[in-house]
Amino acid sequence: MDAFMKLDSLPVGHIGKVLKINGDREDPVGRRLSDLGFLDGTKVAVLRKAPLGDPIIFELRGYEMCLRHSQAERIDVRDEKG
């Protein structure tokens, strides 16, 4: 069964497929997230979290990007495990 969740709660080691960016897509955060490559259908792997849990490093589109929880929670993903 597919699991829908927010990107920031996807466990380390899992891969998620971007479903959509929540909220106003035209607001600065939403726009920037899609410009960074979090586009619909993009596969995002959770690589690791900082010692205090925040920020998180993701791998997508062949590069590594680090986001804080508050940004990652804007992104809905489908958990596709490892």
Added chain:
Amino acid sequence: MSCHNTSHASECVGGHNVRVALIGSPNAGKTTIFNGLTGYRAKVGNYPGVTVVQTQGTVDISGTEVIIEDLPGTYSLSPVSPDEQVVLDSLEGRLDEGGAPDALMVVADATTIERSLILVAQVLALGKPSLVIVTMLDELEKRGGYLDLDRLQASLGVPVVGVVGTKKLGIPEVKELLPNAENWPTPILLPPADPGERARWIDSVLESVLHVRPEGHKGSRLVDRILLHPVFGVATFLVVMFVFFQVIFSWAVPLQDAVTAFFDWLGDLVEEYVPWEVLAALLSEGVIAGVGTVLQFLPQIILLFLMISFLENIGYMSRAAFLMDRVMGRFGLEGRAFVSLLSSYACAVPGIMSTRTIPSSKDRIATILVAPLMTCSARLPVYTLLIAAFVPAVSVWGPIGSQGLVLFGLYLLGTFSAILGAAFVKRTFLKGETLPFYMEMPPYRIPGIKTIVAQCWDSSKYFVRKAGTIILGTSVLLWILLHIPVVTPPADLDEAGQVQYQLENSVAGSVGRFVEPVFNPLGFTWEINVALIGSLSAREVFVSTLGQISAAENPDSDTSVESALEAQTRPDGTPVYNAPTVAAMLLFFVYALQCMSTVAIMRRETGSWKYPIGAFVTYFCFAWVAAFIGNRVVTALTGG
């Protein structure tokens, strides 16, 4: 070349110039390309009204003047902040100066082409003559990836050039194309603007160029497993910080001593062989002592910059920023501000310059404002002199001595003040702005020695230049002001008394005495005031000025500045440098912004006088209050 196009024929009469903007995401190799094209001849300025730095370089290629405008590295052209808005405005010619560029060059990293195409799409969508430069092709191949440049050119509809920066491949091709930039094609079919459609456009381009995604950086992953580990990562981070400070505190000392010895020797030589006494004194006390005071810190500065440049280029600074982000977030800053503040331990100038990597304008200004509070190496001569001379060397606990503890305390005080200051400005007049936090983790790279040496030299240059200009100038000026006008001291004074009389009645002495009401509450004498005023240009001047005055007043004591200071007395016979006064001086130096280079760089990086002047005045008041409190507390403690 471009004169073949009849529509531009009029421009060809009497010289022709083309303006080309260079766009690319951070880490894509944009700077290498800019330097390769312009040969490092860049003019740095600010865009009007914001803190974004504008870099321009001009090259003459077969009779055409090509102006290359290096735009700040960005992942996107859809602005989310005033800084990015101004970049877009300049691309679209809404800023007055020079109008819109005639053509655009966009740099795309081959190893991250899946992401780079997003920016390429946005640039092409502007509908201007464009050129795509693909970098990192060698790394793409090494990691088993593939991409066909000819097919990329066909599918984008604009020229594509592959460049390998380290081998200078492709740069000549770009140069050949540049004079004709206005006639580069624009894509017939503009890439879509909607994010969903853009994703499909990228997929189709990737498919047509036979793209094979390169393997992940296995080595980097492995290293990160240790360096970003909750326990080992933090431990490594602490070790790195320890080594960093170890270099400041002890490893550089032998080199420093060597430089000091050299300048002492030079000074003695001048005094011995320069026949005219006044000139000999000016040269040895003014020029050599002044410049030597600064240059003795050059070994330390070079070592520090080498370390910073190495950590930066190898990719560790992003990791340090990642580890520290949460902590910095508490104070309203982000991880990258940590790196800037760390550099400021060496010198606030490169620290402030490194804030360019921080995307948020408000974070950047907050970091710039507090960077001068970090204990830079220019404070070290003042601290070490005063501590060595006036803090009794007693063992507090095992090998930990009182002198080291005081120095450490001053570092901590500066650092905490900086962080709290940042938290304060971010909660008050720099409030607001919800810019998302994002930071790329570049793969670890073994940096080229040339790059590191070049960067290190770039930063150290500031220091040498400062020694040669500001400090030399101030030092010579102070020496002269301490010796004019020549007065005739009363005949009944002994030799030392006569020198004292001359100094007191010199121009500098008069100024020092004039400001006594301001500094008396801190326990400062006019001699200290003179040195303090001199040190507003650069902190190191303080030591050389005090040295000049006390050596002149106490010709009997041996040559060291320390013993000369210890011998100084107030009119009532008590020593000038008592505990409350020394405490006040140390605290004054923790806060005061005594550095014209820093003021100048603050002006350049913020594009306004508002911040440097505000910071100068605020920190002066802080310094005075802290020194006053320090003086009173120590007086009470020592039962004075």
